[in-house]
Amino acid sequence: MTVYVVALPAEARPIIDALKLKRKIDKPWSTYSNGDDHLLVTGIGQLNAAAACGWLIGHAPSLARLPWLNIGIAGHASHALGELFWVEKLQGVRGGYYPALHCTNALPGAVLKTVDEPCSLYVDEKLVDMEGLAFYLTCSRFVPLELVHLLKVVSDNRENPLESFDKKSVPGLIQNNIDKIISFSTALTQLADSLPEPTPVGLEECILEYSSRWRFSHSQTQQLYKLLNRYYALTQLLLSPNDLETKARDAKQVLSMLEVEIEKLPVVLR
């Protein structure tokens, strides 16, 4: 279960085929999904990458619990065409950003520099792309850092510069690495299992039930949310208003009754 982010439709094609993704949304950006995996095509450049990622997370906030993986082509001075790299550092304006790697990954690492215009200078030993930094900075605002990563395939180098690059080769470059890409995504997905457990199913409805009977202020609703969560942690049950032993006068009393219910629970650490 991963959100793949690519700039070009040609980069998307091998992922769509491998994961049997279906088109879901056309505009403002194309998205694909098979229910578990998702793909976003951002268009070229940092502005597109940032806007598209921000839009998708706003549109589907639950995706923030999944790994986000930027897949794309990049230039490099000397690395061989077709080689796949995990980005270990992104060069920023002030210093660098280091994607947090906490799963097994045998891919070689490389530093990525994101530029605003296509570049065929090949001056230093860094991967060069046009979206990576914006993708990383945007996603790492919403998604745990450990789940935001970038994999880049070398598409041009000093020997085979951008000027002679054949765009038709893009799907092949990704396709040749698709197994490695999917296995990295699988490792990230396993890592995502260790995120804090999500809100219990039915909690929102339960809170609505309480709110329909008593008036809760904003901060009281937050307290209610915390208490119901705690009760759930200790019992694996949601405590509905019907389960409270006596009738409460107001929200304040409901909250103290919930506290008492929690205090009554046995504490056995085994």
Add this chain to the structure above:
Amino acid sequence: MIDTIYIEEAVQQHPRTLKVLERFPKARRIVCERYGEIFNRAQQSFRVQKQKPALVLAHKSGNRVLPAPADYGIGGQHNFYFSHLYNCLYDCRYCFLQGMYRSANYVMFVNYEDFFDDIKEQQDKLDAPGWYFSGYDCDSLALEPVTHFVSEALQWFAHQPQANLELRTKSTQIRSLLKLEPLDNVVVACSLSPDPIARSLEHDAPSLDRRIAALEKVAEAGWRIGLRFDPLIWCDDYKEVYAKFFDDVFSRLPQASIHSVSTGSFRLPPEFQQKLAKLYPRDALLAGPLARNDRWVGFPVEREQALLQFAQDQVVGAVGQDRFFPCQFSAENVS
């Protein structure tokens, strides 16, 4: 065990860096400017990182030896702590490090000599022996096979009779201790909890039985040992659980080797407790009834007092009052 090692530019060629790299020849090496670039970033998940922490090799500049909080101590007048390492191999659910740090990566400061110089400088200012507590931001021994810090520190402390060292641990990595002659100014202190509590809360740490066995060996080799019953954890059958536990501990360890025993109840600064509860929303300890005062979140006062009193009675009954040091008001001294 370690797949990724970040190395601060400044310590790339440090002999200890090279030694660590030699130990993990297959680990990915990434050079960074400052360890804070890896360690201090926002939006990190301590819980996710705990699945496979990276190691960061760094230089610690300044603030290497700090005054220990009031009420932290085992009878000495001047108490300090220092941390050659941030974070821990184990994963105790009550550990304050989860609330204090954004990252679960291990940061190892390789400039040990600077720590020793600072301890010396501090000690020279004192008119009485000082106590220097290791194992404040880490477990003193758990990563010893990687850091070799304790081995080096013991050799240094051997020549500093005025400076006392406490190593605090849950580890059974005692090889470095057994290799050396015991020192009068060193206490090997082990944090112990009853077996059911250790199993439930002290994830990845050695079992109670293995900890006691390690302490037995250390004591047999002539080292002074410390027993840290901290944090004490309240449960409905605490009397039964702790009575059995104290019996077990005090019957197995030689009285004469016990330098000090301390107790402390579970407590965390409120902001740390909130962070932990968010990290582990289904954890029974963090979800259970807790009370809050200005400084700490802990068990409700009656429970806390009952537990502390029970532990005190048992400890004093076993070792007497002189070697007992209750620590009731400091949250951060768990290891």
